[in-house]
Amino acid sequence: xxxxxxxxxxxxxxxxxxxxxxxxxxxxxxxxxxxxxxxxxxxxxxxxxxxxxxxxxxxxxxxxxxxxxxxxxxxxxxxxxxxxxxxxxxxxxxxxxxxxxxxxxxxxxxxxxxxxxxxxxxxxxxxxxxxxxxxxxxxxxxxxxxxxxxxxxxxxxxxxxxxxxxxxxxxxxxxxxxxxxxxxxxxxxxxxxxxxxxxxxxxxxxxxxxxxxxxxxxxxxxxxxxxxxxxxxxxxxxxxxxxxxxxxxxxxxxxxxxxxxxxxxxxxxxxxxxxxxxxxxxxxxxxxxxxxxxxxxxxxxxxxxxxxxxxxxxxxxxxxxxxxxxxxxxxxxxxxxxxxxxxxxxxxxxxxxxxxxxxxxxxx
Amino acid sequence: xxxxxxxxxxxxxxxxxxxxxxxxxxxxxxxxxxxxxxxxxxxxxxxxxxxxxxxxxxxxxxxxxxxxxxxxxxxxxxxxxxxxxxxxxxxxxxxxxxxxxxxxxxxxxxxxxxxxxxxxxxxxxxxxxxxxxxxxxxxxxxxxxxxxxxxxxxxxxxxxxxxxxxxxxxxxxxxxxxxxxxxxxxxxxxxxxxxxxxxxxxxxxxxxxxxxxxxxxxxxxxxxxxxxxxxxxxxxxxxxxxxxxxxxxxxxxxxxxxxxxxxxxxxxxxxxxxxxxxxxxxxxxxxxxxxxxxxxxxxxxxxxxxxxxxxxxxxxxxxxxxxxxxxxxxxxxxxxxxxxxxxxxxxxxxxxxxxxxxxxxxxx
Ligand SMILES: CC(C)[C@H](C(=O)O)[C@@H](O)C(=O)O
Ligand SMILES: CC(C)[C@H](C(=O)O)[C@@H](O)C(=O)O
Numbered sequence: 001x002x003x004x005x006x007x008x009x010x011x012x013x014x015x016x017x018x019x020x021x022x023x024x025x026x027x028x029x030x031x032x033x034x035x036x037x038x039x040x041x042x043x044x045x046x047x048x049x050x051x052x053x054x055x056x057x058x059x060x061x062x063x064x065x066x067x068x069x070x071x072x073x074x075x076x077x078x079x080x081x082x083x084x085x086x087x088x089x090x091x092x093x094x095x096x097x098x099x100x101x102x103x104x105x106x107x108x109x110x111x112x113x114x115x116x117x118x119x120x121x122x123x124x125x126x127x128x129x130x131x132x133x134x135x136x137x138x139x140x141x142x143x144x145x146x147x148x149x150x151x152x153x154x155x156x157x158x159x160x161x162x163x164x165x166x167x168x169x170x171x172x173x174x175x176x177x178x179x180x181x182x183x184x185x186x187x188x189x190x191x192x193x194x195x196x197x198x199x200x201x202x203x204x205x206x207x208x209x210x211x212x213x214x215x216x217x218x219x220x221x222x223x224x225x226x227x228x229x230x231x232x233x234x235x236x237x238x239x240x241x242x243x244x245x246x247x248x249x250x251x252x253x254x255x256x257x258x259x260x261x262x263x264x265x266x267x268x269x270x271x272x273x274x275x276x277x278x279x280x281x282x283x284x285x286x287x288x289x290x291x292x293x294x295x296x297x298x299x300x301x302x303x304x305x306x307x308x309x310x311x312x313x314x315x316x317x318x319x320x321x322x323x324x325x326x327x328x329x330x331x332x333x334x335x336x337x338x339x340x341x342x343x344x345x346x347x348x349x350x351x352x353x354x355x356x357x358x359x360x361x362x363x364x
Numbered sequence: 365x366x367x368x369x370x371x372x373x374x375x376x377x378x379x380x381x382x383x384x385x386x387x388x389x390x391x392x393x394x395x396x397x398x399x400x401x402x403x404x405x406x407x408x409x410x411x412x413x414x415x416x417x418x419x420x421x422x423x424x425x426x427x428x429x430x431x432x433x434x435x436x437x438x439x440x441x442x443x444x445x446x447x448x449x450x451x452x453x454x455x456x457x458x459x460x461x462x463x464x465x466x467x468x469x470x471x472x473x474x475x476x477x478x479x480x481x482x483x484x485x486x487x488x489x490x491x492x493x494x495x496x497x498x499x500x501x502x503x504x505x506x507x508x509x510x511x512x513x514x515x516x517x518x519x520x521x522x523x524x525x526x527x528x529x530x531x532x533x534x535x536x537x538x539x540x541x542x543x544x545x546x547x548x549x550x551x552x553x554x555x556x557x558x559x560x561x562x563x564x565x566x567x568x569x570x571x572x573x574x575x576x577x578x579x580x581x582x583x584x585x586x587x588x589x590x591x592x593x594x595x596x597x598x599x600x601x602x603x604x605x606x607x608x609x610x611x612x613x614x615x616x617x618x619x620x621x622x623x624x625x626x627x628x629x630x631x632x633x634x635x636x637x638x639x640x641x642x643x644x645x646x647x648x649x650x651x652x653x654x655x656x657x658x659x660x661x662x663x664x665x666x667x668x669x670x671x672x673x674x675x676x677x678x679x680x681x682x683x684x685x686x687x688x689x690x691x692x693x694x695x696x697x698x699x700x701x702x703x704x705x706x707x708x709x710x711x712x713x714x715x716x717x718x719x720x721x722x723x724x725x726x727x728x
Contacts, residue, residue, distance in 0.1 A: 075558075084564065087558065093559070119484050119596055119598070120483050120596075140526060148561050148564065148565055151529070151530075155530045156529070156530050157527065157528070157530075158527070158528050158529075158565035158566075159562070160525075160526040160561055160562050161525055162524040163521065163523050164521070165520070165521050165522075166518065166519045167519060192613075195453065196504060197510050197511060197524055198523070225613045225617040228592075228614050228617050228621075229618065229620070229626070232483055232484075232596065232621040232622060233621055234483070246556075246610075250611075250614050253592050253593045256593070257592075257597055
């Protein structure tokens with residue numbers, strides 16, 4: 001029997017509650033022989049409280065060794081004043097950077113049962129299924145210099161640096177084209193080439209990779225601001241959107257909110273396949289945050305975390321049948337009218353986090 | 365009689381058609397003694413065709429000397445391959461920078477007659493009236509280095525630099541607080557302090573200016589990605605949003621699209637008041653672009669350009685009664701069911717650019 005190691009990093013806020021539901025599903029998979037071995041670690045504020053850092057060196061080693069990482073959420077008002085280098089987000093950013101998880105897949109899908117929950121008109125989002133592919137280890141998130149300097153006279157100067165090299169754009173573009181081939185065959189690349197040099201290079205490299213390596217995939221370019229508008233106006237025009245780290249952060253959040261399914265959306269962050277084994281490092285996390293306002297009260301919607309496990313089964317372990325079954329279980333539970341508070345609707349039955357997890361487990 | 369000089373820069377695409385309707389209104393104002401003296405200049409692709417630059421030195425001098433600039437739109441496929449330094453947008457960016465127009469006011473209002481045109485549900489946008497205040501002369505738009513370097517081996521490196529100094533954040537924050545005092549008394553500042561040092565400084569300076577100088581204005585902070593989500597989820601929660609150049613570009617476009625009134629939205633870009641005269645440099649422009657697909661066919665909606673003139677009357681010339689009257693004229697024409705193609709609805713009467721301009725002129 002293969003051993004598959006999973007590192008669980010529940011993090012802060014509603015992270016641990018959501019992760020507990022995922023553990024029920026892992027137990028079911030193991031009972032059927034999946035052979036998952038799970039370890040547990042700390043990240044974010046909870047790691048800071050325990051170790052004074054947003055992730056410990058030990059947990060970083062575990063993450064580097066694991067087949068995949070399942071990540072909950074980080075942050076909360078309790079840690080608003082910790083030193084910048086130890087803020088909860090630093091743990092997540094270090095994981096992304098040190099595991100070289102350059103490809104962040106953020107599906108924005110609208111669950112039919114939830115189309116009414118979108119702030120957009122039903123006909124604009126019903127059946128929506130787009131994928132935002134965000135570059136995750138470059139750009140303004142990690143470029144140097146990144147400093148605040150005291151200029152004297154009460155003046156400071158803050159600097160952040162957006163840097164992209166050709167190879168970084170090439171590899172994310174290739175992931176985008178490959179994904180598009182398994183979907184509707186269309187890539188839209190977004191940047192601000194009219195203002196940013198990184199946008200000029202981005203556009204040039206994506207265009208060349210498309211022309212030379214993926215002539216059968218349709219490629220469009222859109223300025224990122226216009227792209228934000230078009231997401232709101234007519235999101236179904238897109239298939240795969242490929243964009244940089246910061247634009248991806250903004251655009252994927254807008255796209256997620258459009259679906260009305262924010263509490264339901266997973267994401268996958270993938271590294272390059274290892275030359276020898278073909279394995280790629282990977283981290284899976286919900287798109288939603290730590291929601292400190294409802295944390296610890298059994299109210300959180302665990303579906304995004306569960307859907308992250310489904311992505312993990314699909315992308316890290318090629319357990320396609322199990323991934324499909326899990327996604328069908330989620331859809332069935334929603335269709336049956338079982339809802340957590342965030343997606344409650346007239347005529348449905350409101351449940352808490354663990355009841356929702358149990359319902360998915362029994363439908364699985 | 366005071367002389368008031370206006371520089372008209374119609375630009376490319378639908379810019380000239382929209383500007384022609386504004387000229388009708390200026391003529392009406394002059395007949396009533398307003399004393400506007402208008403000059404005309406070229407910007408964008410049309411300036412490139414005439415002078416090989418996106419704006420000539422002569423027109424820059426006229427812009428610096430004018431009391432206000434009315435700007436149409438720039439760009440189009442014809443100029444997609446001109447050298448980077450001469451691309452149409454460079455004319456607009458130079459105007460913003462050399463006139464030191466650091467404060468960009470982008471109202472996102474939903475005209476009652478158009479609530480149905482929004483992709484959002486009517487109840488979420490009906491009555492919407494928010495103001496995005498975007499910093500316009502700093503950040504990643506102008507920071508140096510801004511380069512593409514050849515690294516050899518087929519690799520290039522692109523760099524853009526986000527720079528903000530304390531004074532730049534202070535002055536835009538003050539404009540935001542002042543505007544909030546004339547509105548609903550609430551400022552929301554947006555940045556990414558969890559990732560960007562410029563966000564940390566932004567947050568710190570806005571907080572201090574608020575506490576020390578505007579204790580009566582309510583101040584909130586939101587991460588820019590969450591801000592984008594909240595704009596889609598519940599835009600009416602905001603009054604004035606203050607944010608940097610790049611986030612402002614993204615967020616104001618999303619907000620504009622939410623209203624369903626994209627073809628109707630004006631913007632004002634203001635400099636600092638002159639110490640001696642109190643006058644501030646100013647440029648007014650529609651939020652929409654040059655729409656090359658419909659240019660030259662008399663189809664464009666001139667209302668955003670007309671509303672930009674109304675903002676000009678209000679902010680540059682303190683002609684409040686005239687500004688109010690012009691905005692009422694626009695609303696009356698819409699209420700009467702007169703529509704250009706972009707905002708056409710069942711039961712309305714479709715007209716072209718100049719008929720729309722004439723209808724506004726007669727209601728004015
Ligand atoms: C928590 C934060 C650092 C992170 C980001 O900005 O990337 C989050 O917003 C996200 O999108 O995953
Ligand atoms: C034309 C372009 C340079 C400009 C910008 O990015 O600022 C436009 O998108 C805007 O928002 O005014």
